Amino acid sequence: MLHAVIDRRPVLFEYRTSVQIQYPSNLRGCQHMTLDARKAERAGRLPEGMAGLAKGLAIIEAFSAHRTRMTVSEAAQSSGTSRASARRCLLTLTKLGYLEFDGKYFRPQPRLLSLSAAYSDARSLPQIAQPFLKAARDELHESVSLAVLDRDAALFVARAEAERLVTTGISVSTRIDLYCSATGRVLLSAWPDERLLTYLDRVKIKARTKYSLVKKAALRDAVRSARTHGYASTDQELEIGLRSIAVPVVDSRGTIVAAMSASASSARVSIQQMVKGFLQVLRANADSLGRAL
Numbered sequence: 001m002l003h004a005v006i007d008r009r010p011v012l013f014e015y016r017t018s019v020q021i022q023y024p025s026n027l028r029g030c031q032h033m034t035l036d037a038r039k040a041e042r043a044g045r046l047p048e049g050m051a052g053l054a055k056g057l058a059i060i061e062a063f064s065a066h067r068t069r070m071t072v073s074e075a076a077q078s079s080g081t082s083r084a085s086a087r088r089c090l091l092t093l094t095k096l097g098y099l100e101f102d103g104k105y106f107r108p109q110p111r112l113l114s115l116s117a118a119y120s121d122a123r124s125l126p127q128i129a130q131p132f133l134k135a136a137r138d139e140l141h142e143s144v145s146l147a148v149l150d151r152d153a154a155l156f157v158a159r160a161e162a163e164r165l166v167t168t169g170i171s172v173s174t175r176i177d178l179y180c181s182a183t184g185r186v187l188l189s190a191w192p193d194e195r196l197l198t199y200l201d202r203v204k205i206k207a208r209t210k211y212s213l214v215k216k217a218a219l220r221d222a223v224r225s226a227r228t229h230g231y232a233s234t235d236q237e238l239e240i241g242l243r244s245i246a247v248p249v250v251d252s253r254g255t256i257v258a259a260m261s262a263s264a265s266s267a268r269v270s271i272q273q274m275v276k277g278f279l280q281v282l283r284a285n286a287d288s289l290g291r292a293l
Contacts, residue, residue: 056089069105126158132285133160154184182232182246183259189227190256211236245274251293260286
């Protein structure tokens with residue numbers, strides 16, 4: 001989640017409907033400024049190339065807690081750019097992984113957090129989450145992970161390993177398709193049906209095991225079940241002998257920001273036992289994490 005920061009230092013430029021530039025005094029005499037840049041400065045506008053950057057930043061800043069998705073027209077209106085410029089910026093930001101596009105709306109992606117990481121004094125989500133992951137691990141005696149949405153995948157950003165390791169292939173920075181994992185289905189449960197169906201039509205669905213759900217209707221129903229019941233589980237869909245259960249991490253505004261999950265050997269724990277014994281522990285720690293965000 002990005003937070004707006006008011007910076008009262010001398011401004012490098014200010015963007016409005018027509019881009020204008022105001023350099024602080026320590027940059028006005030830059031010896032390496034090109035002739036075109038000097039001409040642009042005298043004309044009171046941004047040099048070529050910098051105007052594109054300004055438009056991209058204006059569009060990024062137009063997203064907020066109250067505007068979590070935008071069409072091209074909305075982005076143009078909010079940032080004061082033309083539709084053509086807004087479209088180019090949005091598509092470029094999508095290609096770079098900062099935004100996601102579902103055919104109509106553009107939405108911010110976790111990669112945007114990297115833009116504020118160097119400035120923000122706040123602790124990162126993995127750092128905040130780690131004590132809660134460890135608490136759940138110590139109670140369940142199973143590895144517990146945290147994942148966030150990263151385009152069409154669940155990106156694992158934190159993990160507390162149990163002494164009794166289960167080979168899952170999961171580690172920090174692992175990406176798994178959303179449709180095939182309990183974690184992914186929890187993240188998908190935050191989407192309205194229209195967006196979910198668009199995703200299922202777009203993604204290439206592959207069976208990981210003979211137990212994998214591959215029909216779009218079955219996957220849609222699994223996501224809807226996660227939305228209704230507040231958790232998702234998979235029974236040997238990712239890997240034979242592996243069962244998983246995941247719950248949402250919901251922040252103070254009611255937004256699903258991550259999914260907390262645990263995995264166990266199918267020889268040791270049934271799905272019914274996971275629901276009965278794991279679910280309460282995961283929910284308690286996910287709720288505590290959500291309140292800490």
